[in-house]
Amino acid sequence: MTRVAITGARGFIGRRLACAHLERGDYVRILTRSPGGGGLAGCEAVVGDLAVPGAIPAEFLEGIDVVYHCAAELRDEAVMEAVNIEGTRHLLELSSGRIRRWVQLSSVGVYGPRRSGEVRENAAINPVNAYERTKAAADRLVVDAATRGGFEWTMLRPSIVYGPDMPNSSLRQLAAMVKRHLFFFIGTPGACANYVHVDNVVSALVLCGLHPRAAGQVFNLSDCHTFEEFVGAIATSLAVPIPTWRLPEWLVRTLASVLSWLPGSPLTAARIDAMTGRAIYPSDRITTVLGYERVISMRDGIAQTLDRGARPAQ
Numbered sequence: 139m140t141r142v143a144i145t146g147a148r149g150f151i152g153r154r155l156a157c158a159h160l161e162r163g164d165y166v167r168i169l170t171r172s173p174g175g176g177g178l179a180g181c182e183a184v185v186g187d188l189a190v191p192g193a194i195p196a197e198f199l200e201g202i203d204v205v206y207h208c209a210a211e212l213r214d215e216a217v218m219e220a221v222n223i224e225g226t227r228h229l230l231e232l233s234s235g236r237i238r239r240w241v242q243l244s245s246v247g248v249y250g251p252r253r254s255g256e257v258r259e260n261a262a263i264n265p266v267n268a269y270e271r272t273k274a275a276a277d278r279l280v281v282d283a284a285t286r287g288g289f290e291w292t293m294l295r296p297s298i299v300y301g302p303d304m305p306n307s308s309l310r311q312l313a314a315m316v317k318r319h320l321f322f323f324i325g326t327p328g329a330c331a332n333y334v335h336v337d338n339v340v341s342a343l344v345l346c347g348l349h350p351r352a353a354g355q356v357f358n359l360s361d362c363h364t365f366e367e368f369v370g371a372i373a374t375s376l377a378v379p380i381p382t383w384r385l386p387e388w389l390v391r392t393l394a395s396v397l398s399w400l401p402g403s404p405l406t407a408a409r410i411d412a413m414t415g416r417a418i419y420p421s422d423r424i425t426t427v428l429g430y431e432r433v434i435s436m437r438d439g440i441a442q443t444l445d446r447g448a449r450p451a452q
Contacts, residue, residue: 141165143202146209150305154340169198188225189217199236204347208243215268222272226279234288241346242293248274252417259356290353292346297360297419301336301443316372322383324390325414331368334360335439338432345428357424361436375441387414
């Protein structure tokens with residue numbers, strides 16, 4: 139039995155990770171700001187707050203083998219530094235000499251905007267927004283702390299994580315456009331859809347926590363599919379025709395510029411970038427080193443997601 143501690147265990151990924159370890163028969167301790175464990179039966183809950191200096195009890199780490207640091211602030215820039223950097227720093231200080239391995243849930247976002255090519259684990263770190271910068275800073279803290287001899291470390295960098303109850307609305311918005319026959323492709327075929335199902339992320343995290351060869355490694359994780367394949371799977375799941383409309387990229391960017399003053403305009407530079415980018419984040423390293431295999435395919439993952447409350451209204 140492995141004794142694990144998880145931050146962010148009430149979140150989209152952390153909750154499923156806690157359940158995966160419970161199903162293995164492991165001991166699971168979670169850090170929560172509210173007593174009661176957030177409805178995670180079978181876990182020991184320790185009350186603490188990453189955003190508050192000195193508010194992480196040392197007991198959270200007593201007798202623990204593996205820490206999974208899944209907690210992060212994604213939206214509120216005012217507290218990103220407190221949670222993502224200083225919270226990580228404090229937890230690292232408490233972990234030294236207490237744990238065997240730290241698993242850092244990072245993001246491919248730390249590489250910064252990439253429009254094309256393969257982005258591998260040795261690519262330059264070039265974050266541009268507040269979330270990416272604070273996550274990159276937290277990643278450096280982890281490596282520095284482990285280098286000083288406190289514990290082993292492993293880092294997982296997934297692309298956009300999707301699945302039932304996902305907090306990111308991008309997939310639901312995309313499905314809504316497909317359902318209403320309003321979706322169109324942009325530019326030439328072959329753009330990359332950089333998504334990965336939450337069940338695959340959890341499977342990879344467990345390997346990062348338990349596999350002997352994971353120590354000192356960074357792993358990217360993304361299911362590599364074209365946008366045509368991804369949208370086709372959405373349309374099939376929704377039982378609607380697969381979209382065929384396609385507009386030139388220059389025209390869509392011009393329209394986006396003209397309509398940028400409209401609140402809530404669906405045409406934004408960021409969305410156009412996401413639908414035309416050709417960068418891929420190969421997962422062959424985690425496959426080769428740890429024997430990772432997907433537990434759910436892209437098509438089954440989309441069908442599962444849209445069948446669990448994400449299906450747009452008729």
